[in-house]
Amino acid sequence: MTAMLSLMGTVRLRGSLGDDLTPRSQKARGALALLGTAPDLRLNRARLQDLLWSDRSKQQGSDSLRQMLRELRGSLASERDILLTGVGWVGLDPERLRIDLTPVYDAGGAPIEFAADIDVPDPEFESWLRDMRLRLTPESDGPNAYARRTEPSPDFTPRLGLMNGIAHASLTPRDDPVYVVALDAVESNDTRAHVIGEMVVNEAAARACEMIPATLADQVADPSTMTGTQIGAICYSAGADCSLMVVMRDIATGTRGWTRRFSIRAAEETATMRHAVAQITVALLDRARRTASPTWMTFPIWDVFSYSRDRLEEADRVLASLPPGRESAVSLALRSYLRNTLIIERLTDDPATCSDEADAFAHQARALSPNNPVVLAVASLSASWRRDAIGALELAQAACRADPDNEMACHALSQALTDVGRDAEALEATDRGARGALAELGPAVWLMRRAVVQIRLGRFGDAENSAAAAYAFAADNRPSLRFLAALRYHRGDEAGAADALRRLRLIEPDFSLALMADADYPVSTLRMAGLMGITKSGL
Secondary structure (H helix, E strand, O other): OOEEEEOEOOOEEEOOOOOEOOOOOHHHHHHHHHHHOOHHHEEEHHHHHHHHOOOOOHHHHHHHHHHHHHHHHHHHHHHHHHEEEEOOEEEEOOOOEEEEOOOEEOOOOOEEOEOOOOOOOOHHHHHHHHHHHHHOOHHHHOOOOOHHHOOOOOOEEEEEEEEOOEEEEEEEEOOOOOEEEEEOOOEEOOHHHHHHHHHHHHHHHHHHHHHOOOEEEOOOOOHHHOEEEEEEEEEEEEOOEEEEEEEEEEOOOOOEEEEEEEEEOHHHHHHHHHHHHHHHHHHHHHHHHHHOOOOOOOOOHHHHOOOOHHHHHHHHHHHHOOOOOOOOHHHHHHHHHHHHHHHHOOOOOOHHHHHHHHHHHHHHHHHHOOOOHHHHHHHHHHHHHOOOHHHHHHHHHHHHHHOOOOHHHHHHHHHHHHHOOOHHHHHHHHHHHOOOHHHHHOHHHHHHHHHHHHHHOOOHHHHHHHHHHHHHHOOOOHHHHHHHHHHHHHOOOHHHHHHHHHHHHHHOOOOOHHHHHOOOOOOHHHHHOOOHHHHHOOO
């Protein structure tokens, strides 16, 4: 038996015998929420301290962290060994603890948010908690998120077509609007702070503009005529560290839409700058999605990384509807990527044609932009799905050479390294990519990539927690439920396995254990690891 940490709704920690081990203090429960959603259930001590005591000095924060850990260990009583500590890190034992992120609802059927009873008055923690609640709220990017933007308007003339059974509209604009991301000069109190602020804001804006798509500008001649976002930033030194404040406003109205402060720590400068870049990029993409008009469409990034047939087909329709001037190598690569999901998850009636289309889009994208890291990464994933392991590795390495921090490149490299049996390196690539912007947009994809590698490394407890988190982020994620059913059954949790199978049958109507045992069913990782006992369970 294992302990269970439930994070949806009220935070509750139950021991292996069902006893309540939940600590009383808000900070200790906040620490459980942080550790329970961290990669491999571990966090750097400095990061944990900054998230809970960002407004205190380093010494005060360190003393408070030690006191909180003593309280947390005391509340665990006989199961205190669940809390792990090491040089520079704090964690939870994945072999003795399961993370429950299953959605919960109130009496009226409304979803109860993540860590609903947590109220830690620290700006860094509040910002983290707000982001987690947004990411774990399915209504924020549901299957109809883009429908309202893709309805024909008086400014467009639709020409309907059909590709692989996917209806789409080729829209011809009468007036081609442009979405703009405009950068104000960074305000700062010294040269180093100014350079850091400029680097973070410019990189985030450039990454977002490629994925929106948008035009990056330093000045806007007539704001009242433009659609887009203005970014202002203040970066000032605070000893060896820097504090970066970013404010986003609507260009046309000047209305403030997003404000966030980031700590750029000298001891972890690269990591904290990457975190800021990722968060700013995601915020820009989200603002573009929410402010797009019927005559202008964003790339449907959230839907591209889903596992729902309706959402994938809707994403393809949107991408196919882009005016000729706005179609790009990235949009073609995304159309290739989503087709491979349709094939793997058996969501297309004509996999052969769908595969040909995926290859055609990948080739068109490379012809337009042969060195684009997203384009190379998708080409690598396509090669991997065709079982061309060497080609996939070459393309993934080229994508990482073009941009070592690109999340899609890291994702493709992890897959390619798995294909050639270099699993420890694959996990490293996955964790590097999981800290970036695209992993925030499609977290279930990255969590399942991690789960695959963890199974191959024999880390079944870690893999089960990764799969559970993936399902929490995406209830349409079939692979996570397959993994949960197999892993739970393997460790003797038949009730948990049966629950995963019940949920799987709801979203995969033709599922059966006999089908799962078929050599062509997409569970090669489970098969390789000897985790197919579930298929003979009769559950």
